Amino acid sequence: MAAILDAQGLHKSFGAVTAADGISAAIERDSVVGLIGTNGAGKTTFINMITGYLKPDRGRIHYEGRDITELAPRDITRLGICRSFQIPQLYASLTAFENMMVGVGVVLRNAGLGGFLSRGRPLVPGHNLPAEEAAERILERFGLAEYRDKNAQVLPGGVRKLLDIALTMVAKPRILLLDEPTSGVSAEEKFAIMEMIMKAVRAEGATVLFVEHDMEVVSRFAERVLAFYDGRIIADGPPGAVLNDAEVRRFVVGGELHRIDEAQGRARA
Amino acid sequence: MSRDRTPLALGGIFVAIAAAGPFLPPWLLFILTLAIARGLVALGLMLLLRAGLVSFGQALYYCIGAYTAGALGIRLGVSDVLLQALAGAGVAALTAWILGFLLARYRGIFFGLLSLALSMILYGVIVKNEALGSTDGLNVLPSTLFGMKPHEGWLRYSVLVAASGAALIAALLVHRYLATPLGRLAPAIKDNEIRVEYMGASARQAIHVKYVIAATLAGMGGALAATTVGHIDPDMAYWTTSGEFIFVTILAGTGSVIAPFLGALIFGAIHTVAYDLSPNTWQMSLGGALLALILFLPDGVWSLFARRKAA
Numbered sequence: 256m257a258a259i260l261d262a263q264g265l266h267k268s269f270g271a272v273t274a275a276d277g278i279s280a281a282i283e284r285d286s287v288v289g290l291i292g293t294n295g296a297g298k299t300t301f302i303n304m305i306t307g308y309l310k311p312d313r314g315r316i317h318y319e320g321r322d323i324t325e326l327a328p329r330d331i332t333r334l335g336i337c338r339s340f341q342i343p344q345l346y347a348s349l350t351a352f353e354n355m356m357v358g359v360g361v362v363l364r365n366a367g368l369g370g371f372l373s374r375g376r377p378l379v380p381g382h383n384l385p386a387e388e389a390a391e392r393i394l395e396r397f398g399l400a401e402y403r404d405k406n407a408q409v410l411p412g413g414v415r416k417l418l419d420i421a422l423t424m425v426a427k428p429r430i431l432l433l434d435e436p437t438s439g440v441s442a443e444e445k446f447a448i449m450e451m452i453m454k455a456v457r458a459e460g461a462t463v464l465f466v467e468h469d470m471e472v473v474s475r476f477a478e479r480v481l482a483f484y485d486g487r488i489i490a491d492g493p494p495g496a497v498l499n500d501a502e503v504r505r506f507v508v509g510g511e512l513h514r515i516d517e518a519q520g521r522a523r524a
Numbered sequence: 525m526s527r528d529r530t531p532l533a534l535g536g537i538f539v540a541i542a543a544a545g546p547f548l549p550p551w552l553l554f555i556l557t558l559a560i561a562r563g564l565v566a567l568g569l570m571l572l573l574r575a576g577l578v579s580f581g582q583a584l585y586y587c588i589g590a591y592t593a594g595a596l597g598i599r600l601g602v603s604d605v606l607l608q609a610l611a612g613a614g615v616a617a618l619t620a621w622i623l624g625f626l627l628a629r630y631r632g633i634f635f636g637l638l639s640l641a642l643s644m645i646l647y648g649v650i651v652k653n654e655a656l657g658s659t660d661g662l663n664v665l666p667s668t669l670f671g672m673k674p675h676e677g678w679l680r681y682s683v684l685v686a687a688s689g690a691a692l693i694a695a696l697l698v699h700r701y702l703a704t705p706l707g708r709l710a711p712a713i714k715d716n717e718i719r720v721e722y723m724g725a726s727a728r729q730a731i732h733v734k735y736v737i738a739a740t741l742a743g744m745g746g747a748l749a750a751t752t753v754g755h756i757d758p759d760m761a762y763w764t765t766s767g768e769f770i771f772v773t774i775l776a777g778t779g780s781v782i783a784p785f786l787g788a789l790i791f792g793a794i795h796t797v798a799y800d801l802s803p804n805t806w807q808m809s810l811g812g813a814l815l816a817l818i819l820f821l822p823d824g825v826w827s828l829f830a831r832r833k834a835a
Contacts, residue, residue, distance in 0.1 A: 306722070332724035344722070346715040357712040360705030361725040369705050426724055 259284040259462050260305065260336075260430055265314035267300055267486075274300040275311065276486035282430070282462060287453070289477030289494065290466045292507055296483035298466045299341070302432045306338045307331045318430070333365055335429035341438055341466075343419035345407040351418055352403045355390035358425035381427035389425075396455045397421040413440045413448060420452055424459060431456055433465040437472055445469060449476055470508055474498060482507050530699050533782060538692045545681045553680040555796060557752045559788040560687045562772055564745035566784035567698055568738030569773040575734055576714030577631070581639030582769050584646050585616040585739040587761035589746025591656065592616075594756045597665035605667045605686040609747045616743020620736045628732040631717075643761050650758040661757025664750045687748045694741055695781040701737070702781070706730055742769075771810070775817055777824020786825060 258281035267275040275297050282288055290298045303309040305316055307328040316324045323331055346354050359379055363369035363386060368377040382389035394400050397417045402410055407418065416436065423431060436452055437445040449472055456463055467473050473480060473494060480497040482490040484507055490500045497503055545553060565586055572579055589612030596602040596611055623642060630638055650656045666673070667683050674682040701707045709730045712720050717727045750756045759765060768791070776787025798809035821827055 328721045329724050329726055332722055338722060344716055344719040346712045346719065348715050349711055353711075357708060357720075358723050360708045361720075361723045364705040365724055371701060371704055422719075422723070 257284055258282060259319060261317040262301070262305065263315055263317075265301070265304055265311045265316070267304060267309060267311050273486045275304065275314075278314070278483075278486070278488055280481055280488060280491065282464065283479075285460065285462055287457075287463045287476060287478045288465070289473040289480045290464060290483060291468070291470070291473055291480060291497075291503075292483030296507070297486040298483050299434060300486075301483070302338060302434055302464070302466065305331075306336060306432060332426060335426070336432070337423040337426050337428035337430070338432040339416075339420045339423050339434060339436065341434040343415040345415060345418060345422070347408040348406065350404050350406055351394060351399055351410065352390055354407055354418060354422060355393055355425060356386060358422050359386045359390050362426055393421050393424055396424075396458075398451055413444050416440060417448065417451070421455075424455065427459060428461050431461045431463050433463065435466050435468065437467065437469060445472060446475070470498060530780060530782065531696055534692055534695050534699075537782070537785075538688050541688045542685050545684055550680050553684050554752065555792045556789070557680070557684045557687050558749060559792045560684075560691045560785060561745040561749040561752060561788075562769065562791065563785035563788035564691055564694060564748070565742040565769045566772040566776060566788055567695065567781060568741035569769055570776070570778045570781075570784050571698065571702075571710065571734045572738050573773055574710035574714065574778050575731060577731065577734075578636050578770065579639040579738070579766070580636045580763065580770070581641070581643030581766050582738065582742050583761050583763070583765035584639070584643035585620060585742035586746035586749070586765065586769070587643070587646055587650070587756075587758070588616045588619055589613065589743030590750035590756045590760050591650070591662075591746075592743070593747035593750040594662050594664045598662060601665070603665040603668045604671065605669055605683055605748070605751050606690065608667075608751060609686075609690050609744045612747025612750075613740045613744040616746070617736055617740040620739030621732075624732040624735045627735055628728045640763055640766065643766055644763060647758050647761040647763075650761065657757065659758060661755055661759075664754050664756060666754070667751045683748075683751055687752070690744060690748065691785065694744065695785070698737070698741075699781045706733060710734065771814060774814070775825060777821075777826035777830075779824070779826040779830050783824060783826035790825060 260282040263279050265275045265278040278297065278301055290301065292298050300309060304311050307323070307326050307330070311324065315322055318334060318336060323334065346357060349357065360369065362379055362381070363377060366380045368380070369386065376385040378384060379386055379389040382392065384392060391400070394403055397420070399414065399417060399421060402414055402418070407415065410418065416439065420433060420436060433452070437448060440448055453463070453476055465477070477494050479492065480490070480494045481488050482497050482500070482503045489506065490497045490503045498508060541556065548556070565582055569579060569582055592612040592615040593608035596608050602608065627635060627638055651659055656662070667679065669682050669686055709720065709725060713727045713730060720727045746760065749760075772787045772791045773784065775791060776783035794810060794813050795806065798806035802809065
């Protein structure tokens with residue numbers, strides 16, 4: 256399968272701290288990749304470099320053959336690489352619907368539609384619906400219709416997380432990077448939320464990279480796992496192989512060993 | 525979807541002003557025209573405020589508009605109210621477009637103080653410049669409208685109608701702009717600029733556009749004020765003038781394009797009454813009014829209408 260994203264030899268240091276120490280990974284189109292590792296292992300730095308928030312000290316990132324290493328976050332988003340955040344980044348004073356309308360507006364504007372002189376209700380590219388309908392449709396797809404008119408700042412944690420991810424879907428991403436999509440969500444809700452996210456995301460045909468600390472979630476939803484440790488990728492492969500890798504078990508998933516074994520046992524059963 | 529009544533309301537206000545004008549005393553026509561001029565400046569400030577930016581130096585463009593109108597009359601003999609207003613708006617827009625490359629990089633207190641610094645530089649330049657009338661200022665030519673010189677008794681009314689017409693068009697355009705994706709970006713920029721960038725939009729470019737629009741409106745307001753008062757002076761660029769515009773904007777609220785004009789009218793009324801009652805301590809009355817406003821109507825006078833609509 257062809258690589259849609261290719262990161263080669265990424266290095267990033269903050270003073271004496273090395274956050275990325277030669278990270279290389281080629282991500283295949285339409286794959287679902289889980290990024291695991293302890294805090295400070297380099298997962299979020301990797302995502303931040305792909306999305307342009309951080310510029311690597313060395314190394315290059317190619318998206319569909321195009322070098323995107325030096326592009327600004329907005330230019331990378333416009334190319335089709337979108338991200339969600341560990342702490343949901345919403346427009347707090349706006350309702351869920353208004354949040355979506357901001358996103359829809361940006362998509363329209365980037366397509367040269369809905370400007371000062373435009374007439375009628377232009378269709379949102381990729382959604383083929385007028386702005387309001389496109390916003391409603393995405394809210395419905397993420398089960399957020401009942402929160403439509405609630406201010407983002409008063410929404411429960413799990414709903415805020417979903418809204419944060421729903422916002423990324425407005426631009427019809429070709430690659431979606433989810434930074435800890437289930438953090439702050441109760442254990443009972445995790446799988447339901449991941450199911451909903453993956454269903455909505457896969458329906459759009461996006462390649463997904465997600466950072467996750469819960470190994471049950473990783474083994475259930477990822478097709479491939481990249482294990483990070485100390486700014487490097489120490490294992491890369493299918494979840495079963497990576498989560499059973501001795502180095503990964505020692506450095507990455509230590510405390511979660513019994514949960515992985517249980518999850519794999521359940522999967523076998 | 526609720527119907528947008530703002531254009532209709534704006535049109536109704538314009539018709540009401542035009543119809544009632546001939547029956548109003550000259551002092552009230554003066555207050556109304558000046559309120560429209562100030563309301564235009566506040567309309568621009570409202571755009572910036574919605575994006576979380578407070579300009580402490582909007583008097584810069586008010587003064588540029590006023591001096592452009594004055595210079596047009598004195599140097600070129602152009603005294604047409606609307607031509608002066610358009611020229612004032614144009615020169616202010618051009619200045620803001622250039623300065624905007626610098627200002628759009630800053631947020632919060634830095635944006636506010638940088639805008640203040642620029643207005644004070646203009647104040648200093650005018651004060652030291654004899655050709656611009658120094659501290660005494662300059663007299664502005666009596667206004668004409670479409671090449672005609674209105675009769676003495678109708679002059680104030682003509683200027684009021686011209687100012688109302690210009691304000692009507694400006695408010696309708698801003699209202700339309702607020703409904704565009706770029707206009708809707710303002711509260712998003714205020715809430716979370718990082719997210720705006722990650723959605724694929726440039727917050728800096730959006731702020732630059734808003735800054736130029738705000739300056740254009742301030743320039744037009746300054747030109748109309750110059751024609752109304754008949755005199756221009758460096759105080760139009762002074763920081764207290766910028767403070768008055770912020771006062772009007774906060775007094776009005778950011779809920780509608782009508783609000784800044786209402787705020788400017790209330791400001792004018794408070795100012796006039798307070799000055800009449802106590803010429804030496806009128807600032808105290810203004811301060812008291814602002815204090816009461818922040819305590820009881822923190823979202824501005826327009827929030828009263830918004831509440832009624834919501835109820």
